[in-house]
Structures are given as structure tokens and as C-alpha cells.
Amino acid sequence: NTQIFVMHRDGSSLRQLTKSGTNLWPAFLGNKRILFASNGISKNDTFNIFAMNIDGSELEQITNDHDYMNFYPAISHDGLKLLWSRSTIDARQLNLYLASIGKI
Numbered sequence: 001n002t003q004i005f006v007m008h009r010d011g012s013s014l015r016q017l018t019k020s021g022t023n024l025w026p027a028f029l030g031n032k033r034i035l036f037a038s039n040g041i042s043k044n045d046t047f048n049i050f051a052m053n054i055d056g057s058e059l060e061q062i063t064n065d066h067d068y069m070n071f072y073p074a075i076s077h078d079g080l081k082l083l084w085s086r087s088t089i090d091a092r093q094l095n096l097y098l099a100s101i102g103k104i
Contacts, residue, residue: 004036017056025072035073049073049084
């Protein structure tokens with residue numbers, strides 16, 4: 001399993017933020033939140049997009065797909081749009097999605 005960690009620039013204060021499943025493609029939302037994809041937090045084994053505070057608190061599930069895999073979350077520079085990849089479980093279809101978001 002792959003987990004998400006944060007630390008200071010000098011390498012001190014290493015902290016593990018996720019604990020279960022595979023957690024990939026973290027993207028910072030300013031200096032307070034992190035977007036990432038995970039298959040270990042949702043009720044099924046597919047990858048969904050999540051957000052959490054930089055200290056690991058206030059976990060929020062953004063996508064909730066049972067038949068698709070959601071990957072590579074990215075936020076627009078103005079913080080108003082979320083872009084991510086979504087594919088069928090058999091990987092025969094791959095699409096990009098762009099959604100307007102409120103405050104994540």
C-alpha cells in the first residue's frame with residue numbers, strides 16, 4: 001500500500017496522513033488542504049478523489065464511483081475548478097472531467 005506523508009522542507013516533522021489502501025497523486029490546495037486519489041477509504045475497492053486538511057483531519061470524499069476509477073486530481077490556479085481522470089475498471093475508456101467546485 002502507498003501512503004501520503006508530509007514534512008517540513010528540511011526533512012523534519014515527517015507525518016503520515018493516510019493509513020489504509022493505496023493513496024496516490026496528492027495535490028496541494030493552497031497551504032491547508034490536499035487532494036488525492038485512494039482505494040482504501042471508500043466502501044468499494046475503486047479509486048475515488050478525496051480532500052483532507054494538511055494535518056490529515058476533515059477527510060472529505062469528492063467522488064463516489066463504484067464502476068469507475070478516478071485518478072490524478074488537480075485544482076485550477078484560481079481554486080474554482082477540479083480536473084481529474086476517470087476510467088472504467090477495465091481501462092477501456094479514459095475521460096477527463098472538469099467540475100466547478102465550492103470550497104473544498
